[in-house]
Amino acid sequence: MxxxxxxxxxxxxxxxxxxxxxxxxxxxxxxxxxxxxxxxxxxxxxxxxxxxxxxxxxxxxxxxxxxxxxxxxxxxxxxxxxxxxxxxxxxxxxxxxxxxxDDASVLDNLLLGQARGKLDRAREARRVEATLARVGLALPLEARIADLSVGERQRVEIVKCLMRExxxxxxxxxxxxxxxxxxxxxxxxxxxxxxxxxxxxxxxxxxxxxxxxxxxxxxxxxxxxxxxxxxxxxxxxxxxxxxIRRAAHAEAADLHARLSLAPPREGSPWSRALSEEVLQIDGLAARDAEGVTRLSDCTLVVNRGEIVGIAGVEGNGQSELGAVLAGMTAAAAGRFFVAGQDMTRATPRELTRAGVGIVPEDRHAVGCVSGMSLVDNLMLNHLDRYSRAGWLQRRAMRERALELMERFDIRASGPDAIFGGLSGGNQQKAVLARELTLDPLHFLLAAQPTRGLDVGAVAAVYRHIRAARERGVGVLLISSELDELMSVADRIVVLYRGRIMGSCTPEAANRARIGAWMAGAGEPQ
Structure with a gap:
């Protein structure tokens, strides 16, 4: 409408x-x-x-x-x-x-700063209900913010603003x-x-x-x-x-405006030999800091040269899956293997050495050091290559950074620019450049790689991910953007409340089924 x-x-x-x-x-x-x-x-x-x-x-x-x-x-x-x-x-x-x-209720969050002097909670609650009715929204007013989905939290933010009329x-x-x-x-x-x-x-x-x-x-x-x-x-x-620049227009428009949903490639997704399986996840489970199970009995395979998309509403186990595979969170149960090697208890450093590239969900918190330079961030995974007798070869690092800036279209004043001063798109391209240039690179975990990016940057990110797939890299792509997954992935797996609801190819005919799984319809597989 x-x-x-x-x-x-x-x-x-x-x-x-x-x-x-x-x-x-x-x-x-x-x-x-x-x-x-x-x-x-x-x-x-x-x-x-x-x-x-x-x-x-x-x-x-x-x-x-x-x-x-x-x-x-x-x-x-x-x-x-x-x-x-x-x-x-x-x-x-x-x-x-x-x-x-997070620890306060929805109603308490909505009332913060809304009234001066003594608060008439019952009257204010009626005013909240009237605001919700006026804009056609529903919220569980006594629920804790920490227990809400991301979508519900977004609604709380909007209603908080609308209460001020x-x-x-x-x-x-x-x-x-x-x-x-x-x-x-x-x-x-x-x-x-x-x-x-x-x-x-x-x-x-x-x-x-x-x-x-x-x-x-x-x-x-x-x-x-x-x-x-x-x-x-x-x-x-x-x-x-x-x-965006005209040169990028055709690719970006194809990705976002037209989304032709091309059929999956030959050989994808299930008819592969065991030797082709670059990632094997067997019964993986994860709990949050309070001991609540957020991921349960997750079993899936990613083949070489395949992009497997993980779809679902945020808060249904995707973050926990990514954190376990990145070595940031210990698995509560189950195992996972990369190129046949058990990496269940591996540290992030060990995963990098095993050929695992990681584009984390929160690039600011764990994907970069914002106060350091662009060159330092680009080389974080490659310092051994540029270390001689305990000294870093700064000139060689800068030359390599310049190459990556050109190859990945990272726009900055130079390699010495402070990373935190780059735009979000350029930060993400830099993280992607660092992870995709690992040698060897067997498997890429890309969690929400296009969040907050403009249409040109989105197209660039997926161009590089597709190129990695063509080189034989297996990719697990976690994204809340269903249209992007439908356009890019060879196979889509849906998580709901920490369990796999189903898996299918990204054909247009399967879109309604995927949406139903995302909403919890059906039985977990």
Missing amino acids: NAVVSPASAAAPVLSLEGIGKRFGAFQALDDVSLDLMAGDVHCLLGENGAGKSTLCNVIFGVHQPDAGAMRIGGAAYRPRSPREAIEHGIAMVHQHFSLV PRLLLLDEPTAVLLPAEIDALLDTCARVAANGCAVVLVTHKLKEICRIATHATVLQSGRAVARSEAPASDIDRLVDAM
């Missing part, structure tokens, strides 16, 4: 931006950005990673102050010095990362971790919020979402607004052209 545009959108903008500029040191994050945000509109903000989308939202929300330009609300000057001032002006923002108290709602990548049905529900919520007269800004990389929900769209590139549309669904090809 498309968002309903209220008559208010013909009136003055809720928020006007005129010539907004923002610089961080020598880096020009925003340059002369002008934008009108109207009541009743869902305005999608598009662009590559590092294009300035989040920076623009943070300027509007008072996290950053602009260096140039002006903002106006209802014709009056608006220059918030903090998010609190933005909230007081009727602006709310849902960030990419949750800001919830904002005139402008900013949503920064809100669907990145949601199940397809949850994405549909969220987009319906955006439409209802807009229909009630609120202006909605949605930052997204997903072309299907743009086609379905957007009434207006603006493309940012290198901090500048380079394209606009008042009919995004009709202008999608032009918008993609503006987002």
